[in-house]
Amino acid sequence: MNLKGRNFLTLKDFTPEExxxxxxxxxxxxxxKKNGVPVDNYKGKNVALIFEKDSTRTRCAFEVAAHxxxxxxxxxxxxxxxxxxxxxIEDTARVLGRMFDGIExxxxxxxxxxxxxxxxxxxxxxxxxxxxxPTQMLADMLTIRENFGTLKGLKLVYMGDARYNMxxxxxVACSKLGLDFVACTTEEYFPNADLxxxxxxxxxxxxxxxxxxxxxxxxxxxxxxxxxxxWVSMGEPDEVWEKRIxxxxxxxxxxxxxxxxxxxxxxxxxxxxxxxxKTKIGKEMGERFNIEDMEVTDxxxxxEQSKVFDEAENRMxxxxxxxxxxxxxxx
Ligand code: CP
Ligand code: NVA
Numbered sequence: 098m099n100l101k102g103r104n105f106l107t108l109k110d111f112t113p114e115e116x117x118x119x120x121x122x123x124x125x126x127x128x129x130k131k132n133g134v135p136v137d138n139y140k141g142k143n144v145a146l147i148f149e150k151d152s153t154r155t156r157c158a159f160e161v162a163a164h165x166x167x168x169x170x171x172x173x174x175x176x177x178x179x180x181x182x183x184x185x186i187e188d189t190a191r192v193l194g195r196m197f198d199g200i201e202x203x204x205x206x207x208x209x210x211x212x213x214x215x216x217x218x219x220x221x222x223x224x225x226x227x228x229x230x231p232t233q234m235l236a237d238m239l240t241i242r243e244n245f246g247t248l249k250g251l252k253l254v255y256m257g258d259a260r261y262n263m264x265x266x267x268x269v270a271c272s273k274l275g276l277d278f279v280a281c282t283t284e285e286y287f288p289n290a291d292l293x294x295x296x297x298x299x300x301x302x303x304x305x306x307x308x309x310x311x312x313x314x315x316x317x318x319x320x321x322x323x324x325x326x327x328w329v330s331m332g333e334p335d336e337v338w339e340k341r342i343x344x345x346x347x348x349x350x351x352x353x354x355x356x357x358x359x360x361x362x363x364x365x366x367x368x369x370x371x372x373x374x375k376t377k378i379g380k381e382m383g384e385r386f387n388i389e390d391m392e393v394t395d396x397x398x399x400x401e402q403s404k405v406f407d408e409a410e411n412r413m414x415x416x417x418x419x420x421x422x423x424x425x426x427x428x
Contacts, residue, residue, distance in 0.1 A: 149204030162417035190216035235415035249275035275303035281316030
């Protein structure tokens with residue numbers, strides 16, 4: 098399998114075999130890291146990390162992975178570069194492409210990362226847009242495979258706002274890899290019909306099913322994976338919280354939801370999560386709302402079934418695999 102020179106913008110651009118290869122490579126580099134075997138033969142290469150939105154996991158994963166690989170990194174935060182203000186995306190891409198071997202972008206519309214990729218001349222990696230979060234998908238699929246030994250035939254239920262990056266990306270990943278995908282939410286939050294139709298095509302190939310339902314009992318019954326995300330994403334106005342809580346409260350992940358899934362079911366969340374009042378924003382939210390009204394209860398988040406920190410760790414191994422594969426695997 099040769100992915101050298103490819104961009105990593107959405108899993109829609111990759112075949113099931115290519116995605117599986119990236120998951121296998123992730124497992125391999127994870128094992129090497131655990132055993133102290135270095136994968137550091139990328140010395141002399143440099144990557145640019147553009148973050149127009151904040152990040153803990155994605156930024157750290159790219160930085161640690163790049164440093165492990167022997168590469169240099171330059172972080173360009175939401176302020177401090179000319180991109181999108183004084184300088185167009187196209188010009189920024191052409192400049193960075195002359196200096197760096199690869200570029201990560203986190204920000205707003207998918208069209209921005211597509212534009213960067215069009216002009217950079219080096220691999221561009223999507224570190225989250227409004228529409229897709231493909232590096233997260235590899236970490237999620239690796240975590241699921243570590244728990245069940247397989248992906249095909251498992252039932253993954255996504256609860257919450259399924260129209261945004263996480264719902265979209267999970268539907269693409271599941272339908273490509275043969276997991277039965279359920280979006281369990283109100284109709285208003287169902288994924289976009291065009292994307293559903295496209296994923297139905299992938300599902301025909303992989304044997305997956307796609308179900309959109311507002312019935313929590315039916316939707317989560319016998320699930321292998323229960324997945325959720327924050328109800329208001331980065332970049333969305335604060336005012337939508339009230340509406341989201343009102344509409345999505347029936348779809349929060351509780352112990353009853355987990356009990357309705359299989360006994361072996363796991364809980365995943367891309368993080369960051371609202372489940373307690375320990376954060377600054379959490380405290381402010383707690384003054385406005387009941388924290389128990391958020392996407393997952395503390396009880397589920399802290400339970401044995403919750404694999405969210407394995408999932409977070411896997412961001413680093415999978416991002417390393419993406420950079421290795423697209424920069425060219427060097428043994
Ligand atoms: N899951 C995820 O992308 O987390 P960060 O926003 O911290 O990068
Ligand atoms: N949907 C969330 C995901 C964070 C990793 C957001 O876009 O803010």
